Amino acid sequence: MTAPRDLLFVADRRFVLSDDGPLDADAARPGDFASLAGAVEPVAATAADAPARPRPALDPDVARLLSALRRGTYLDYASASSTAVDEAIMRTYLAADPPPAAEMPWSGPxxxxxxxxxxxxxxxxxxxxxxxxxxxxxxxxxxxxxxxxxxxxxxxxxxxxxxxxxxxxxxxxxxxxxxxxxxxxxxxxxxxxxxxxxxxxxxxxxxxxxxxxxxxxxxxxxxxxxxxxxxxxxxxxxxxxxxxxxxxxxxxxxxxxxxxxxxxxxxxxxxxxxxxxxxxxxxxxxxxxxxxxxxxxxxxxx
Known part of the structure; x- marks a missing residue:
């Protein structure tokens, strides 16, 4: 897969855009986000503000993911291509399960x-x-x-x-x-x-x-x-x-x-x-x- 170019939010679900199309961020590799956001080094605590117990180090992959999310944008539904992106995602969901009913069936008086x-x-x-x-x-x-x-x-x-x-x-x-x-x-x-x-x-x-x-x-x-x-x-x-x-x-x-x-x-x-x-x-x-x-x-x- 070619390098991703940007991060896209569609219906609050994260997608990495690549030349091959949208890649679901949940399936993306840390390297995909690293190429988008670049490495983010965790900041070491100083002696003055160090807690009594050791602070767990921030995982570099998590830091890269957070950095990528900060750069993310939401899908612009005014653009001609947005409908096609949304439709492709909805077709994926429909292939797995139908949408739930809008109301519950009734049986009582x-x-x-x-x-x-x-x-x-x-x-x-x-x-x-x-x-x-x-x-x-x-x-x-x-x-x-x-x-x-x-x-x-x-x-x-x-x-x-x-x-x-x-x-x-x-x-x-x-x-x-x-x-x-x-x-x-x-x-x-x-x-x-x-x-x-x-x-x-x-x-x-x-x-x-x-x-x-x-x-x-x-x-x-x-x-x-x-x-x-x-x-x-x-x-x-x-x-x-x-x-x-x-x-x-x-x-x-x-x-x-x-x-x-x-x-x-x-x-x-x-x-x-x-x-x-x-x-x-x-x-x-x-x-x-x-x-x-x-x-x-x-x-x-x-």
Whole structure:
């Protein structure tokens, strides 16, 4: 292989560019980085700042790698060649595994939510149903707008909030206690199904759906008379495309877009979102490949 010329970041994955095309940095030899960055000698500590215990020497190959990464640039998607590079990488991933589904399959009974496109009128008297407002909140943060094609290789789901790489890694769950009649929903634990704009009523023993059940009927224990909104991150959706630790950071950048949207829509819909510890909503249990990213108590402000 000819000597590499530059280091390229594509979707947070490192590639060394050579005359033979992109070389995955994970498969690159230390010499590949050395020819790019040059040797970097570790700096010896002086007697004044030397620690009590001996400081391990920085491996020269690691030093060269870090130096190369500092010189790296991100793929310019405005260039004509960038699409071909990205497509080649995605084809490699597809040859090994298909992308994970944009949403989990549903099997439980459904509570259909009013769609904002059909009108915004709703009763706001004490004890009245606020289901349209809750539905609007869920649609604005998690709703399925339409399906699109990514480079003609696989389908992606477009949603109201932005997401890096159109990964949309978050699922929404709603918990309702018996005293929360204002919500217009039967008590229990629900999962939002974006493609249907509906809530799936989860059985008490359901765990694999992404949130653990509390007491009978899927109700979350300890919630009292409130309504809870739990946001669960699904790592597989991000990791399939972004195979670097930085993908975890980007997931939380996506969460910032989502939570800001939820706050704005809740305010406009006369709802209040109060961040709480997940344990306050019945200590939801998630599978290993998922994580509770945020939890809120939802209240009626009218």
């Amino acid at each position: 459904l509570a259909w939510l009013p769609h904002p496109a059909h009108g915004t009128g709703e009763r706001r008297s004490a004890g009245g149903g606020r289901t349209p407002g809750i539905g609007r909140l869920l649609l604005s943060g998690f709703g399925h707008l339409r399906t699109a094609s990514f480079l003609g290789l696989f389908d992606v789901v477009l949603k109201p909030v932005p997401s890096k790489g159109v990964r949309h890694p978050f699922d929404a769950y709603v918990t309702v206690e018996p005293g929360a009649a204002w919500a217009g929903l039967a008590p229990g634990t629900y999962r939002y199904v974006p493609s249907l704009h509906a809530l799936e009523h989860l059985a008490a023993e359901t765990v694999e759906a992404g949130i653990g059940a509390g007491d009978e009927g899927g109700r979350a224990a300890g919630l009292g008379t409130g309504v809870g909104l739990v946001v669960v991150a699904v790592f597989d959706r991000v990791h399939w495309r972004y195979r670097e630790p930085a993908g975890y950071r980007d997931l939380y950048l996506d969460l910032g877009h989502l939570t800001a949207t939820l706050d704005a829509v809740a305010e406009d819909a006369s709802l209040r979102l109060t961040p709480v510890e997940p344990a306050a909503l019945g200590a939801p249990v998630v599978a290993l490949e998922r994580e509770v990213a945020a939890a809120y108590r939802l209240e009626d402000r009218t």
